[in-house]
Amino acid sequence: MHREAVGFWDGVLGTVQVKTPDPATDILLNGWLLYQSLACRYWARSAFYQASGAYGFRDQLQDAMSLSVPMPALARAHILRAASRQFVEGDVQHWWFPIAGQGVRTRISDDRAWLATVAAHYVETTGDAAILDEPVSFLDGPALREGEHDLYFQPGEADESAPLFEHCARGLDLSLATGAHGLPLIGTGDWNDGMNRVGEAGRGESVWLGWFLYAALLAFAPIAERRGEGRRAATWTAHAEALRAALDREAWDGAWYRRGYYDDGAPLGSSTSEECRIDSIAQSWAAISGAADPARAVQAMESLDRMLVHRGDRLALLFTPPFDKTPLDPGYIKGYPPGIRENGGQYTHAAAWSIMGFAALGQGDKAHELFALLNPINHTATRAGVLRYKVEPYVVAADVYSVAPHVGRGGWTWYTGSAGWLYRAGIESILGLKVKGDRFEVAPCLPTAWPGFEMTLTLHGSAYEIVVRNPAGVSRGVVAVEVDGETQPVVDGKAVIGLGADSARRRVVVTLG
Numbered sequence: 001m002h003r004e005a006v007g008f009w010d011g012v013l014g015t016v017q018v019k020t021p022d023p024a025t026d027i028l029l030n031g032w033l034l035y036q037s038l039a040c041r042y043w044a045r046s047a048f049y050q051a052s053g054a055y056g057f058r059d060q061l062q063d064a065m066s067l068s069v070p071m072p073a074l075a076r077a078h079i080l081r082a083a084s085r086q087f088v089e090g091d092v093q094h095w096w097f098p099i100a101g102q103g104v105r106t107r108i109s110d111d112r113a114w115l116a117t118v119a120a121h122y123v124e125t126t127g128d129a130a131i132l133d134e135p136v137s138f139l140d141g142p143a144l145r146e147g148e149h150d151l152y153f154q155p156g157e158a159d160e161s162a163p164l165f166e167h168c169a170r171g172l173d174l175s176l177a178t179g180a181h182g183l184p185l186i187g188t189g190d191w192n193d194g195m196n197r198v199g200e201a202g203r204g205e206s207v208w209l210g211w212f213l214y215a216a217l218l219a220f221a222p223i224a225e226r227r228g229e230g231r232r233a234a235t236w237t238a239h240a241e242a243l244r245a246a247l248d249r250e251a252w253d254g255a256w257y258r259r260g261y262y263d264d265g266a267p268l269g270s271s272t273s274e275e276c277r278i279d280s281i282a283q284s285w286a287a288i289s290g291a292a293d294p295a296r297a298v299q300a301m302e303s304l305d306r307m308l309v310h311r312g313d314r315l316a317l318l319f320t321p322p323f324d325k326t327p328l329d330p331g332y333i334k335g336y337p338p339g340i341r342e343n344g345g346q347y348t349h350a351a352a353w354s355i356m357g358f359a360a361l362g363q364g365d366k367a368h369e370l371f372a373l374l375n376p377i378n379h380t381a382t383r384a385g386v387l388r389y390k391v392e393p394y395v396v397a398a399d400v401y402s403v404a405p406h407v408g409r410g411g412w413t414w415y416t417g418s419a420g421w422l423y424r425a426g427i428e429s430i431l432g433l434k435v436k437g438d439r440f441e442v443a444p445c446l447p448t449a450w451p452g453f454e455m456t457l458t459l460h461g462s463a464y465e466i467v468v469r470n471p472a473g474v475s476r477g478v479v480a481v482e483v484d485g486e487t488q489p490v491v492d493g494k495a496v497i498g499l500g501a502d503s504a505r506r507r508v509v510v511t512l513g
């Protein structure tokens with residue numbers, strides 16, 4: 001039994017192993033982050049700080065993205081499971097209990113776009129487009145009444161069932177409504193659950209959701225196209241373009257992007273706001289989505305860096321200042337003490353997106369600096385650090401407090417989606433490894449001081465020893481690729497290597513310059 005368990009973990013965690021100039025980075029990427037993601041987030045769905053057991057609609061879907069290379073069957077099963085928690089109308093259970101399936105129907109906006117996002121990512125990673133044809137039933141249950149925000153009940157299975165594709169598409173189709181600024185309606189919350197009253201009257205808008213939806217629509221439109229759903233694909237592509245234009249026109253605050261608009265049109269996350277003046281996820285996703293004007297994306301990330309990353313305190317805040325005295329009512333987030341959890345603390349999930357934002361702009365120094373700043377090993381490297389941080393050095397904390405007397409104290413550990421996103425930020429955004437069906441790509445975005453790094457990818461019975469060299473001290477730009485000593489072409493600035501199923505051992509040398 002013990003041998004089996006060890007063998008299992010060696011297999012999962014051994015899929016990708018890295019050796020970089022930073023051992024603390026290696027310790028997280030070679031085991032702990034994926035262990036946290038799989039054992040705690042995906043399997044247990046429970047920890048000391050939240051004894052839950054429920055599935056969160058967006059939560060385990062995001063975790064599944066981090067597991068789609070080492071455990072594609074798990075990712076597949078979960079995508080289909082999540083699809084089965086969608087109502088005929090296209091909205092979903094925000095969270096539900098397994099077995100009987102009780103859960104909550106809400107007006108939260110972003111849940112509806114996660115299924116398509118994660119399914120598109122799964123299909124790209126595994127090449128398994130057949131998942132889109134899997135029949136999945138819908139749920140049936142009472143609609144929310146006028147003015148009702150949510151309803152907890154045990155829904156029944158609807159008579160209707162449809163291929164996974166249709167579930168994804170229905171979620172996107174339901175996400176196309178916009179408000180006075182042409183931005184998506186935030187409903188009773190987007191990714192930030194605590195901002196549940198920004199748009200409760202049905203008019204408030206979300207800038208973050210604009211970036212996220214833009215990316216979701218463009219990721220899923222080609223899938224629709226390939227399935228002969230050209231009209232849907234065209235609608236989504238046109239909507240993505242309209243969102244891009246609206247974001248460009250209505251979301252820029254002068255030095256960063258606003259976070260959204262309240263029901264009454266007051267801006268959220270603006271230099272004119274007393275509290276929550278700048279919110280990190282409106283900046284990071286401007287860069288990640290690729291939708292923002294490039295010069296503005298750079299300036300937005302500079303503002304994030306300047307106002308939200310506190311190097312001395314080792315914190316990367318979600319937004320600042322925290323909600324406290326404003327007469328505006330963003331929602332239950334204001335009920336948290338200032339500097340705790342979503343209320344202007346470090347929310348590590350969002351901070352992982354900031355790493356990805358820097359990497360999307362090619363800023364490898366910033367990306368790894370932030371990764372190291374979030375790394376719990378570095379929080380606890382000294383006695384003073386241990387006494388301040390107070391929580392485990394080997395798992396990520398969902399939040400780190402930002403206001404005295406608790407500055408730098410780790411909050412809720414283990415049960416956090418930041419584990420999966422930090423893993424992806426490290427492996428994909430910094431080290432640049434992306435598996436795409438029958439091939440993999442290497443396009444790192446490194447700190448300029450790194451002379452290179454090594455990693456191994458063991459997949460489908462073959463092993464690839466990848467050596468990345470950085471003789472010129474750049475952040476990105478692949479200039480040469482060799483496989484077993486033979487030169488290969490550089491494709492769009494990346495190394496692109498075919499994945500065989502031939503039990504081979506190949507040596508891949510990638511040179512940056």
Ligand code: GLC
Binds near residue numbers: 191417
């Ligand atoms: C919690 C929720 C997650 C949400 C996040 C930010 O981690 O589980 O769904 O996105 O908080 O509010």
